Each structure stands twice: as structure tokens, then as C-alpha cells.
Amino acid sequence: MALLPILTIKASGISPAYGAASAGGDKVSLSAPNTFLHVKNGGASSITVTVTTQNNAYKGLTVPDRIVTVAASGEQMIGPLDAALHADINQQASVAYSAVTTVTIAAFRL
Structure with a gap:
């Protein structure tokens, strides 16, 4: 499991760098607000991205993991x-x- 670097979006812009998704999953720091993921799927089939819910009893509700489908040859912003x-x-x-073949990811913070 790799810790994804956080790319901070600035008014002057950034040149985003994407890395390969790790077969064992990745981690992203949530030590500051407004963090989101950008997942690109270069494959011929859709994939699912799962963000684990650590606190699934939130404000009296049961909250499932966040599961997002990324279409074949598509991309998805998550967060x-x-x-x-x-x-x-x-x-x-x-x-x-x-799946991770041809899948790249980057973590961003506003």
C-alpha cells in the first residue's frame, strides 16, 4: 500500500502527476480538509474504487464504504x-x- 502524495491546487495552477494504482491498494492523508482523488482507467472494462469507511456509525447512521465505478477508458473525481x-x-x-492494470491515480487538495 503506497501513501499517495497530495498535490495542492493553487491559483497559479499545477502540473498534476499521476501514479500507477497499487495492487494492494493505496492510502491518502486526510490531515487537512478538501482532499479528493482523480482516478483514470485506461482499460477496456469498468473498475470499482472503494474508499473504506472507518467510522460507519456516524451521527446515528450506518455509513457503507464509498464505492465508485470508473467506466472503461474513463476517469472519475472522488471526494x-x-x-x-x-x-x-x-x-x-x-x-x-x-483492477489496477492501466489505472492511474492522483490525490489533490484545494
Whole structure:
């Protein structure tokens, strides 16, 4: 599991860098608000991205994992991720993929 670097979006712009999705999943720091993921699927089949819900009893509700489908040859923005729901004891969210071949990801913060 790799810890994704956070790319901070600035008024002057950024040149985003994407990395390969890890077969064992990835982690992203939620130590600051407004963090989201951008997943690109270069494959011929759709994939699912799962962000694990660490606190599934939130404000009296049972909250499932966040599961997002990324279409074949598509991309998806996911977030912002809520630390109250998704952060583990290290203030990190766990991200898993149904497939990783030709899948790239980047984490952004506003």
C-alpha cells in the first residue's frame, strides 16, 4: 500500500502527476480538509474504487464504504473525502481497486 502524495491546487495552477494504482491498494492523508482523488482507467472494462469507511456509525447512521465505478477508458473525481468517515488512527483513508492494470491515480487538495 503506497501513501499517495497530495498535490495542492493553487491559483497559479499545477502540473498534476499521476501514479500507477497499487495492487494492494493505496492510502491518502486526510490531515487537512478538501482532499479528493482523480482516478483514470485506461482499460477496456469498468473498475470499482472503494474508499473504506472507518467510522460507519456516524451521527446515528450506518455509513457503507464509498464505492465508485470508473467506466472503461474513463476517469472519475472522488471526494472531497471526509476524515470523520474515512480516516484511520493515522488520519489516512484506505483506497482499493477492483483492477489496477492501466489505472492511474492522483490525490489533490484545494
